[in-house]
Amino acid sequence: MSSFTKSWMRQKTHTGTTHRPIVDLVFKEKKNYNLYSFIVDSGADISLAPRQLAERIGLNWARGSRISLTGISPKPECSVDGRIQEAAAFLPDLALNLSLSICFADGNAPYLIGREGFFDRFNITLDKKKRRTLFRLTR
Numbered sequence: 001m002s003s004f005t006k007s008w009m010r011q012k013t014h015t016g017t018t019h020r021p022i023v024d025l026v027f028k029e030k031k032n033y034n035l036y037s038f039i040v041d042s043g044a045d046i047s048l049a050p051r052q053l054a055e056r057i058g059l060n061w062a063r064g065s066r067i068s069l070t071g072i073s074p075k076p077e078c079s080v081d082g083r084i085q086e087a088a089a090f091l092p093d094l095a096l097n098l099s100l101s102i103c104f105a106d107g108n109a110p111y112l113i114g115r116e117g118f119f120d121r122f123n124i125t126l127d128k129k130k131r132r133t134l135f136r137l138t139r
Contacts, residue, residue, distance in 0.1 A: 004093040008131040009037060021126055021133040023113055025098075026090040029056045035092070036111055040124065040133060044114030046084065047102045053111075054104035059085050061104055069105055081106045094137060 008019040021040040026033050034056075038047070048069075054061045064083025071078065082103040089098045100117045125134040 002094050002096075003134060003136040006093070006133050006135065008133070009039075019131045023118075023133070023135065024092060025113075026092055027053065027057045028088065028090075030058060033090075038111040038113040040126070041112040041114055042119070042124070042126075044112050046116045047100055047114045047118065048082075048109055048112040049102050049104055050109045050111075051083075051104045051106045054083070054085060054087070054102075057087060059087065059104070061085075061106075064104065067103060069103065080109070082109075093135070096137070 006021070006023060009022045010017055010019050022037045023040055024035050024037050026035050036049075036053070038049075051061050054064070061083050064085040067082045067084055069080045069082045082105040084101055084103050087100055087102050089100055090096070091098055098118070098121070100113075121138060123136040123138055125136075127133065
């Protein structure tokens with residue numbers, strides 16, 4: 001079974017710093033390939049990225065399945081429009097091509113890898129003490 005371990009990324013926050021589990025994915029853009037670090041989010045149903053990524057990889061944002069994103073607050077003024085589309089990604093740690101459902105949000109959105117499509121392919125162990133994640137390919 002193929003596997004790899006990824007160290008967590010240190011990020012500054014408004015209260016100091018934190019460490020977050022990440023996975024690196026490569027996307028083919030119009031003129032080149034670029035690597036993006038996605039936060040591994042077991043609480044996210046679907047992966048999330050800003051609308052600009054959809055446009056950079058040649059997707060027509062308006063053609064995606066429309067969704068209204070809400071977080072902690074259910075207030076309408078706190079919601080963000082998004083479009084769900086399939087996107088091709090490459091996982092360099094295993095030289096693996098993936099097809100992921102990603103919600104591309106219209107606005108400032110983090111890069112999150114959610115359960116749908118990604119967690120189906122891996123057993124994922126988050127080791128907070130060692131600040132690393134073990135990804136084991138299941139199929």
